[in-house]
Amino acid sequence: MEEIKVKKTGIIKLQSIKDGFDGVLSIAECGRQIPFDVKRTYYIYNLINHRDVIRGKHAHKSLKQVIFCINGSFVLSLDDGTNKQEIVMDDPTVGVYLGPELWHTMTNFKNNCIMLVLASDWYNESDYIRDYEEFLQYIKR
Ligand code: TYD
Numbered sequence: 001m002e003e004i005k006v007k008k009t010g011i012i013k014l015q016s017i018k019d020g021f022d023g024v025l026s027i028a029e030c031g032r033q034i035p036f037d038v039k040r041t042y043y044i045y046n047l048i049n050h051r052d053v054i055r056g057k058h059a060h061k062s063l064k065q066v067i068f069c070i071n072g073s074f075v076l077s078l079d080d081g082t083n084k085q086e087i088v089m090d091d092p093t094v095g096v097y098l099g100p101e102l103w104h105t106m107t108n109f110k111n112n113c114i115m116l117v118l119a120s121d122w123y124n125e126s127d128y129i130r131d132y133e134e135f136l137q138y139i140k141r
Pocket of ligand 1: 040044054055057122
């Protein structure tokens with residue numbers, strides 16, 4: 001995976017135990033690979049490979065998350081307000097930390113993509129910034 005230039009993010013590599021024909025076991029532990037206590041897990045699936053299909057398009061004020069692609073692939077676009085970067089997510093053993101105040105978008109879903117997200121808090125719509133201009137203003141404050 002390429003080097004990350006964007007701030008408020010980072011690559012998280014999981015330990016995997018390969019068991020030949022019996023598959024692979026990948027492990028994420030809070031306080032070890034995951035830099036927060038997980039209070040919520042959600043997963044996104046049944047995604048269609050179409051150029052109009054897009055998820056994310058928001059930032060969070062304080063939520064911390066780690067996103068994985070546990071099947072198929074997608075492109076994760078990150079924007080800290082200054083630097084932008086696209087990361088191809090196609091390895092179930094590699095997660096990306098999404099810190100607060102980081103604009104993120106997911107596109108190019110392929111091969112029955114399944115995203116798994118570990119989050120530091122319960123769902124709270126007031127923690128979302130869904131407008132890009134508002135995001136730029138928020139991080140300047
Ligand atoms: P959203 O976070 O915008 O999805 P994505 O970033 O993947 O595009 O959430 C989509 C909808 O689901 C929105 O109406 C909020 C709701 N939602 C919950 O109710 N609880 C949750 O934990 C999440 C992640 C979303």
